Amino acid sequence: DAGVIQSPRHEVTEMGQEVTLRCKPISGHDYLFWYRQTMMRGLELLIYFNNNVPIDDSGMPEDRFSAKMPNASFSTLKIQPSEPRDSAVYFCASSLGHPDYSPLHFGNGTRLTVT
């Protein structure tokens, strides 16, 4: 079990640039989540997928944010254009079974810095 794999680990970009974060969930897991962690707001759920279908994107802060899951083993979170206030650690997590009672398995995160 390789765990949830995220890339890149660190991303530094200039305001206005497009940023793409990548995630490979644990094989066989049917739920995938994108979280954002900041000192001010803690952990925020941005969006989650079930069997590759977006279920709830109410946490996506603006239209600048978009997420896709083209297949069961890959997801992306894109920010276009990026802004300094997007600087945060972005986590991908997956779970097997309904996440109300199934634990979340987190990746090590992508630390995004927008200058």
Add this chain to the structure above:
Amino acid sequence: AQSVTQLDSQVPVFEEAPVELRCNYSSSVPPYLFWYVQYPNQGLQLLMKYTTGATLVKGINGFEAEFKKSETSFHLTKPSAHMSDAAEYFCAVSGNTGGFKTIFGAGTRLFVKA
């Protein structure tokens, strides 16, 4: 609506001293409760979960938590702290509300002093 309150943002303890990290929740339905730990530059890892059944839950690394419905609490404890326990701990609550709505607390940073 569900919510989680972690009463302490930081808890310092001496090595080998007991640890208690407090968590209170509110939920309109029977809750599922979790504790996660986050080490520096890593994602969150599950320590334990409570769904139903025995109210004293044993987790990894010697941690325990007791679900107390009357107090709406799920405090995390360990009899003796190790230096390796220094990390941030998150309490989380979810419930069968028809949609996934796991709510994380703000986190408690545990400092272990020699």
